[in-house]
Amino acid sequence: MTYVGQRVVDFGEVYDLPGTLGVLQRGHADPSLRVDEGGAWMCQRIYDSAGAELGSASYRFSQLSSSEVEVLVAADSAPALQAALQRALPILGAEDDWTELELLLDALGDRISTTLAQVRRRRPGVRLPATGALFDQLVTVTLEQKVTHDQARYSWRNLLRRHGQAPPSSPEVPAPPWMRLPLSPAQLKAVPSWEWHRLWVQPPLSRTVLRLAERAGSIHRLSSATPVETDEVAELAVRLRAIPGVGDWTAAEALQRSHGAADLPAVGDYHLAHFVGEALTGRRTDDAGMLALLEPFRPHRQRVIRLLGLSGFRMSRYGPRLAPEDHRRR
Incomplete structure (x- = not known):
C-alpha cells in the first residue's frame, strides 16, 4: 500500500x-x-x-x-x-535564516562584504537545505574522497542503479523510472568486494562505506539528536571524525547537506581554498589562508562560500584536466 x-x-x-x-x-x-x-x-x-x-x-x-x-x-x-x-x-531550507549574515555584510561595509551583499541581493531566495539523511550523505561523500567528479558520479549512479530499489510511487506522485533509493546499511554490506571494483570505488573508500554501515544505528541516533544549529552541528562533526576514514572534509560536506551546516567549511578540499582565495583576494591560498579570510564572517562561513559559488566567479585553471586511469576491467 x-x-x-x-x-x-x-x-x-x-x-x-x-x-x-x-x-x-x-x-x-x-x-x-x-x-x-x-x-x-x-x-x-x-x-x-x-x-x-x-x-x-x-x-x-x-x-x-x-x-x-x-x-x-x-x-x-x-x-x-x-x-x-x-x-x-x-x-527546502525553511529553517535556514540569512538575516544575520545580511546585517553583518552591511555592517562590515568593506569591498568584499559589499560584493557579497550584492550577490545575496541578486539571489535572495537561495537557502541551505537540510535533508536529515546524514548516513546517506556520509556514504555519498565518502565515494567522492580523493577522486575526480566523474569517478564519484559514476560510482554513486551505478551503485544505486545496480543495487538500489525503486522508491514508492502512485498516480498522484508518479516516481520517474530512473529513481532509486539510497542503499540501506544491510544492502551496502551485501555488495561483494569485486563489485566495488567495478563501480570504480577504491578499496580504502569501500572499507569506509562498510564501517559507516556497521555504525549506521549510532549515526542515525546522533543525527536525530542534533538540531540544525551551528554549535551542535560542529560538535557532531568532531564525533564523526572518530570513524576511521571520515576526516574534516567528509564530515563537513555531509553535514552541509544533512544539517544545513552554515559555519562548517570543507577543509581539505582539492580546489576550495584556491577558489576562495582567488575570489576574495585575487590570489590562491591554502586551507589556513582560507579560514583566515572567512574568519570575519563566522558563524556564516559556509553561507559565504555558497555566495561565492553563486557569484559567477570562475577560478583560473593551470595545466590539463586530470584524467585518471580506468582499472575496472583489470
Whole structure:
C-alpha cells in the first residue's frame, strides 16, 4: 500500500528552489535527486530517532509561485509519510535564516562584504537545505574522497542503479523510472568486494562505506539528536571524525547537506581554498589562508562560500584536466 500526502510551503518571501536543492544533486543523472524545470524529484529512506527504518518516500517539489512550493509525498508506510512531510521543511531550507549574515555584510561595509551583499541581493531566495539523511550523505561523500567528479558520479549512479530499489510511487506522485533509493546499511554490506571494483570505488573508500554501515544505528541516533544549529552541528562533526576514514572534509560536506551546516567549511578540499582565495583576494591560498579570510564572517562561513559559488566567479585553471586511469576491467 502506498500512502500519499501533500502540503504547500509559503516562505513569505522570494524562494529559489533550484538554487537551494541543486547542491544536493550528484551529477546530471543522480538516481536519488534531480532538479528540473518545474521543481525537483527526490527519494529517501526514513529512519526514526533510534535508527530503525520507518519506510521510504518519494518527494515531488513544485514551485507554485515566487514564494510557494507544493510538496507531494508518496510513502510505503504511514509513519514514513508523516515523517517525510515534516522533513520537507528543512529539506527546502525553511529553517535556514540569512538575516544575520545580511546585517553583518552591511555592517562590515568593506569591498568584499559589499560584493557579497550584492550577490545575496541578486539571489535572495537561495537557502541551505537540510535533508536529515546524514548516513546517506556520509556514504555519498565518502565515494567522492580523493577522486575526480566523474569517478564519484559514476560510482554513486551505478551503485544505486545496480543495487538500489525503486522508491514508492502512485498516480498522484508518479516516481520517474530512473529513481532509486539510497542503499540501506544491510544492502551496502551485501555488495561483494569485486563489485566495488567495478563501480570504480577504491578499496580504502569501500572499507569506509562498510564501517559507516556497521555504525549506521549510532549515526542515525546522533543525527536525530542534533538540531540544525551551528554549535551542535560542529560538535557532531568532531564525533564523526572518530570513524576511521571520515576526516574534516567528509564530515563537513555531509553535514552541509544533512544539517544545513552554515559555519562548517570543507577543509581539505582539492580546489576550495584556491577558489576562495582567488575570489576574495585575487590570489590562491591554502586551507589556513582560507579560514583566515572567512574568519570575519563566522558563524556564516559556509553561507559565504555558497555566495561565492553563486557569484559567477570562475577560478583560473593551470595545466590539463586530470584524467585518471580506468582499472575496472583489470
